[in-house]
Amino acid sequence: xxxxxxxxxxxxxxxxxxxxxxxxxxxxxxxxxxxxxxxxxxxxxxxxxxxxxxxxxxxxxxxxxxxxxxxxxxxxxxxxxxxxxxxxxxxxxxxxxxxxxxxxxxxxxxxxxxxxxxxxxxxxxxxxxxxxxxxxxxxxxxxxxxxxxxxxxxxxxxxxxxxxxxxxxxxxxxxxxxxxxxxxxxxxxxxxxxxxxxxxxxxxxxxxxxxxxxxxxxxxxxxxxxxxxxxxxxxxxxxxxxxxxxxxxxxxxxxxxxxxxxxxxxxxxxxxxxxxxxxxxxxxxxxxxxxxxxxxxxxxxxxxxxxxxxxxxxxxxxxxxxxxxxxx
Amino acid sequence: xxxxxxxxxxxxxxxxxxxxxxxxxxxxxxxxxxxxxxxxxxxxxxxxxxxxxxxxxxxxxxxxxxxxxxxxxxxxxxxxxxxxxxxxxxxxxxxxxxxxxxxxxxxxxxxxxxxxxxxxxxxxxxxxxxxxxxxxxxxxxxxxxxxxxxxxxxxxxxxxxxxxxxxxxxxxxxxxxxxx
Numbered sequence: 001x002x003x004x005x006x007x008x009x010x011x012x013x014x015x016x017x018x019x020x021x022x023x024x025x026x027x028x029x030x031x032x033x034x035x036x037x038x039x040x041x042x043x044x045x046x047x048x049x050x051x052x053x054x055x056x057x058x059x060x061x062x063x064x065x066x067x068x069x070x071x072x073x074x075x076x077x078x079x080x081x082x083x084x085x086x087x088x089x090x091x092x093x094x095x096x097x098x099x100x101x102x103x104x105x106x107x108x109x110x111x112x113x114x115x116x117x118x119x120x121x122x123x124x125x126x127x128x129x130x131x132x133x134x135x136x137x138x139x140x141x142x143x144x145x146x147x148x149x150x151x152x153x154x155x156x157x158x159x160x161x162x163x164x165x166x167x168x169x170x171x172x173x174x175x176x177x178x179x180x181x182x183x184x185x186x187x188x189x190x191x192x193x194x195x196x197x198x199x200x201x202x203x204x205x206x207x208x209x210x211x212x213x214x215x216x217x218x219x220x221x222x223x224x225x226x227x228x229x230x231x232x233x234x235x236x237x238x239x240x241x242x243x244x245x246x247x248x249x250x251x252x253x254x255x256x257x258x259x260x261x262x263x264x265x266x267x268x269x270x271x272x273x274x275x276x277x278x279x280x281x282x283x284x285x286x287x288x289x290x291x292x293x294x295x296x297x298x299x300x301x302x303x304x305x306x307x308x309x310x311x312x313x314x315x316x317x318x319x320x321x322x323x324x325x326x327x328x
Numbered sequence: 329x330x331x332x333x334x335x336x337x338x339x340x341x342x343x344x345x346x347x348x349x350x351x352x353x354x355x356x357x358x359x360x361x362x363x364x365x366x367x368x369x370x371x372x373x374x375x376x377x378x379x380x381x382x383x384x385x386x387x388x389x390x391x392x393x394x395x396x397x398x399x400x401x402x403x404x405x406x407x408x409x410x411x412x413x414x415x416x417x418x419x420x421x422x423x424x425x426x427x428x429x430x431x432x433x434x435x436x437x438x439x440x441x442x443x444x445x446x447x448x449x450x451x452x453x454x455x456x457x458x459x460x461x462x463x464x465x466x467x468x469x470x471x472x473x474x475x476x477x478x479x480x481x482x483x484x485x486x487x488x489x490x491x492x493x494x495x496x497x498x499x500x501x502x503x504x505x506x507x508x
Binding site for chain 1 (some may be wrong): 357361364380381383384387388391392393396397399400403404455456457
């Protein structure tokens with residue numbers, strides 16, 4: 001019977017991987033269309049229905065481009081860095097429960113890959129690995145713009161990782177577990193966003209910084225650093241950074257859904273549908289903020305993380321603990 | 329040989345090789361990256377031995393925070409390692425190799441002399457809740473001491489960072505009449 005389980009696992013892996021990458025690719029199109037709407041432009045609308053085939057046209061174009069490696073670059077690290085970014089984004093999804101699970105031929109099929117009892121810590125650990133992609137891409141390109149972008153990325157991502165982790169501590173306290181399945185189960189009555197609005201806001205802002213999206217895209221600030229850490233990349237290696245960034249947006253959205261919005265739980269519609277709807281909230285907010293907010297200065301960004309988000313997150317933890325002790 | 333022991337020895341080889349490479353590489357960034365590989369190997373060993381909490385912490389703290397800071401500093405320094413003479417290498421290596429030898433002998437002695445070291449350990453899993461409870465009930469004093477130590481270090485860093493700022497401000501600020 002283990003063979004059947006293996007086949008089911010492979011099918012699940014293929015389906016989720018395909019769905020994630022396809023969603024990520026279409027997120028690019030959605031973002032370009034939405035940005036165009038925000039800025040009263042049209043956006044890509046030529047290829048297919050309302051430009052719906054644009055992602056494929058872009059994909060073909062990017063695959064056919066020449067793969068350049070700059071002179072003096074550390075070849076191996078330069079080639080591996082985009083893969084680190086894309087892989088770490090995809091690996092994050094392993095512990096995310098994306099549905100209720102069903103029974104197939106008398107066999108329970110859970111809608112997740114693995115229920116680690118340290119799932120939340122796994123998420124934090126893997127998201128630290130993504131920093132290496134940015135840092136090493138910046139260092140190995142043998143370019144000053146890239147190096148500056150890499151250094152900024154390292155400083156920004158480790159700073160905001162702290163507030164990200166601290167904003168999740170109250171969730172763990174309320175659920176009493178690091179397991180993402182237990183956290184979703186703990187929200188059967190009400191989603192945690194109702195009792196942890198401050199934690200959710202801190203998580204959202206840290207998410208923007210972790211995904212280095214505007215207004216926190218200092219590591220790749222185009223008008224100062226050309227493209228920051230990915231200045232020297234071309235072709236599909238640049239494409240991998242791009243895919244990694246959008247998969248990362250989706251994964252961060254799914255984490256927001258699991259930790260604060262009740263995961264796949266919801267009335268009427270099936271669990272997976274609710275999950276996808278909730279996942280798309282964070283990417284939408286990220287796109288919206290990109291159109292609406294200007295970029296802060298680098299020191300303002302660091303000061304905001306260390307002097308505002310982290311103290312507020314710490315107070316939030318103490319307040320949650322105190323209230324939990326009071327009301328049992 | 330079970331599957332677990334095969335994985336164990338594989339991870340051991342990977343970890344030891346990566347650590348060896350980290351010690352011997354002349355390129356500082358490469359050395360740091362090998363050390364990261366070694367941390368990942370150690371983390372997976374922890375996981376294999378039934379301590380997922382420690383495995384996650386190993387990656388978050390060592391691979392995630394500490395090595396990124398190392399890389400950060402190496403990248404801002406951009407110092408190329410110059411070729412060195414045997415005498416310099418020896419001066420740098422004699423104390424670490426002596427300490428390493430001592431700990432190797434001690435570990436070997438403990439492994440060979442401890443009762444039950446030839447028995448096979450039963451697979452166990454330390455859930456995060458059990459681990460935390462064990463830590464704050466059995467070892468609460470060391471935990472408190474360590475956290476106090478870290479707190480002192482934090483205050484120290486804050487003081488040092490602030491002190492230089494004040495000094496520079498004093499240097500650049502124009503002197504007032506009272507001082508004269």
